[in-house]
Amino acid sequence: QSALTQPASVSGSPGQSITISCTGTSSDVGGYNYVSWYQQHPGKAPKLIIYEVSNRPSGVSNRFSGSKSGNTASLTISGLQAEDEADYYCSSYTRSSIPGVFGGGTKLTVL
Amino acid sequence: EVQLVESGGGLIQPGGSLRLSCAASGFTVSTNYMSWVRQAPGKGLEWVSVLYSAGTTYYADSVKGRFTISRDNSKNTLYLQMNSLRAEDTAVYYCAREPRGATSYYFAMDVWGQGTTVTVSS
Numbered sequence: 001q002s003a004l005t006q007p008a009s010v011s012g013s014p015g016q017s018i019t020i021s022c023t024g025t026s027s028d029v030g031g032y033n034y035v036s037w038y039q040q041h042p043g044k045a046p047k048l049i050i051y052e053v054s055n056r057p058s059g060v061s062n063r064f065s066g067s068k069s070g071n072t073a074s075l076t077i078s079g080l081q082a083e084d085e086a087d088y089y090c091s092s093y094t095r096s097s098i099p100g101v102f103g104g105g106t107k108l109t110v111l
Numbered sequence: 112e113v114q115l116v117e118s119g120g121g122l123i124q125p126g127g128s129l130r131l132s133c134a135a136s137g138f139t140v141s142t143n144y145m146s147w148v149r150q151a152p153g154k155g156l157e158w159v160s161v162l163y164s165a166g167t168t169y170y171a172d173s174v175k176g177r178f179t180i181s182r183d184n185s186k187n188t189l190y191l192q193m194n195s196l197r198a199e200d201t202a203v204y205y206c207a208r209e210p211r212g213a214t215s216y217y218f219a220m221d222v223w224g225q226g227t228t229v230t231v232s233s
Contacts, residue, residue, distance in 0.1 A: 003155070036219035038156070045205055045226055046148075046156065051219035089156050093218040098158050098169040100146070100218050105155040 004029065004090055004103035011109040017078040020106045022090030023071060028101055030071035034093035037066055037075045040105075041086045050075060077108070085110040113137035113222050115206050120227030127196050127231075133189040133206030133224055141184045144209035146220060147191045149202035149229075159204070160191065164211060174200075196231045203228050 005023040012018040022029065022037075029035055035053045038046035048057055050066035053073065063078045073092070077084055090103040119131040131147070147159040160180040161169045168180050179192040189206050204227050207220035214221075 034218040036216070040156075045223040046207075046220075047223070048216075048219055048221045051216045051221075057216075057221055091156075091158075091218070097175065098161060098171045100158040100161065102148075102156040102158060 002101070004092060004101060006088075006090060006103040006106045008104070009107045009109065011111055012077075012080045013111045014080050014082065016080050017076060018080060018108065020075045020077075020088055020090075020108070022073040022075070022092075022103045024073075024092055024094075024101075025071055027096075028092040028094035029068065029073050031095075032093045033068070035066065035068055035073040036091050037064075038089045038091070039084075039086050040089065046089065080110055082110050084108060115208065115222055115224035117204065117206055117224040117227040120204065120229045122230045122232065123196055124233050125197060125231055128192070128194045129196065129229060131191040131193065131204055131206075131227055131229070133191075135187045135189070135208075138208070138222075140182050140187050140189055143211050145180075145182065145189045146207050146209060147178075147180060147189075148205045148207055148220075149200075150205070150226075151199075151202040154202075157202075161209075162189065193229070196229075198231050201229060201231045 037050035040046045053068045054066040094101045114136045116134045146161045162180045177195045181190045206224045208222040
């Protein structure tokens with residue numbers, strides 16, 4: 001199973017907005033509205049922040065938003081805060097031997 | 112409180128076997144979709160195996176034929192039996208829930224355990 005493609009790193013200053021892309025194919029990201037995003041702080045378990053492309057679980061800040069266009073999904077974080085510094089992973093349903101695939105992860109640095 | 116607690120990790124020689132456990136509380140394992148996800152040191156997440164509520168199982172190509180996912184409904188616990196372990200199986204292994212029921216998230220995991228570390232080395 002090929003991983004989804006994410007930039008290795010992004011950065012932004014407090015208060016700014018950043019966007020992380022997640023590129024797949026028509027067999028995963030482009031073919032289904034089952035893209036989710038996870039935030040992972042060092043040494044911690046991942047935390048679900050977006051599911052089904054653009055939905056936020058209860059308790060997740062509305063500074064996090066998701067979207068999709070074609071084979072690329074995006075996570076936008078607005079009003080960057082220091083605590084947003086973490087690794088972010090996208091995942092998608094995929095027609096493969098296992099029905100889920102992750103992106104390679106993006107390290108967000110808050111300057 | 113909804114919680115997952117993994118156990119069973121450790122240091123194992125190549126070719127050996129290990130069984131990971133994931134004890135759930137606050138919800139029923141058998142009525143949800145349950146997954147094992149691993150993370151090699153300094154690397155990203157990898158979906159290892161999934162067990163659907165109806166009993167269907169899926170495995171990543173990298174572990175197919177070597178790993179087996181199962182559950183014990185009476186203990187509300189998920190397992191991962193790992194055989195013929197290789198150095199490349201070294202990772203933190205997380206169990207996670209894909210919720211089904213009043214709240215259903217499709218192919219998204221809302222509850223994760225703290226992880227258990229498996230090190231395959233001689």
